[in-house]
Amino acid sequence: MGMRGLETCRLAFDTEIPDEAILVRPGMALHAIGSALIxxxxxxxxxxxxxxDLALLVTATHLRRRKQFGVxxxxxxxxxxxxxDLIARTALARRGVHATVAEFSAAGVVNMCEVAGVKVTVARLAEHVASECAHLFGGHGYVEDETRFPQLLRDIRVGRVGGGTDxxxxxLAAKGMRTDDALYDRWVRS
Known part of the structure; x- marks a missing residue:
């Protein structure tokens, strides 16, 4: 649908793997590639x-240049x-990504549950922001000959499936959820 430059296709292998060529126990492949998924x-x-950034910059410029009712x-x-609002939400997302990458760079490890939450949140935000920016262009935002928003909307969609679906x-994010029974008992009167 999007990112047409990627040569993505289905692969199927019909072969026997000798025991000496197996890298991890069957059923443990996802765990073994965990760091690559990060x-x-x-x-x-x-x-x-x-x-x-691209969508917001082009849209901000459009709002300054395009006139309606003389202004x-x-x-x-x-x-x-x-x-x-879209710019503010994007700034928060950027800080979340930068902080996560900085933590990973400094420590060499990062909370996989938090990475999953960051990825899904930013991917969903990107889809929303691109759609809103296309909307702010009016009809031009939906016409391929007028803007590149249709392509951008298609390309962004991969963010919600690549590296794991929403x-x-x-x-994964739910597995990292914290609870506190003592705090709960102080806050909730039974």
Whole structure:
């Protein structure tokens, strides 16, 4: 659907693997490639941030240049505030990705549950922001001959499946959820 430069296809192997060639016990492959998945998920989040920056920059420029009713679109408060919200959410996402990468770089390890949460949150945000930015372009945002938003929307979609689907990421994030019975007992009167 998107990222047409990637040569993604289904592979199937019909062969016997001799015991001496097996790298991990059967059923443990996902655990064995865990560190590679951390890189993939962080890379996906970073890729989504780049797409967000592109969409927001082009859209902010559009709001300043395009005039409606004799004034730039930026002068219409509803549009300006809508874009400001998208920019603020993107700034928070960027800080989350940068902090996670910095932690991983410094310690060599990172909480896999948090990485999953960061990846899924940024990927979903990217899809939302790109859609909203296309909307702020009006009809031009949906016409391939007018803007590149249709391509961007298709390309961003891979962020929600690459490195693990949203549901897989939320399952991992849920495994890292903290609880505190003593705090609960102080807050909730039974």
């Amino acid at each position: 890189y993939e998920r962080l890379s996906t989040a970073a890729l989504m941030l780049g797409a967000l 730039p679109l930026y002068e219409h408060q509803a549009l300006r505030l809508r874009l400001a 549901e897989m990421m939320w399952e």
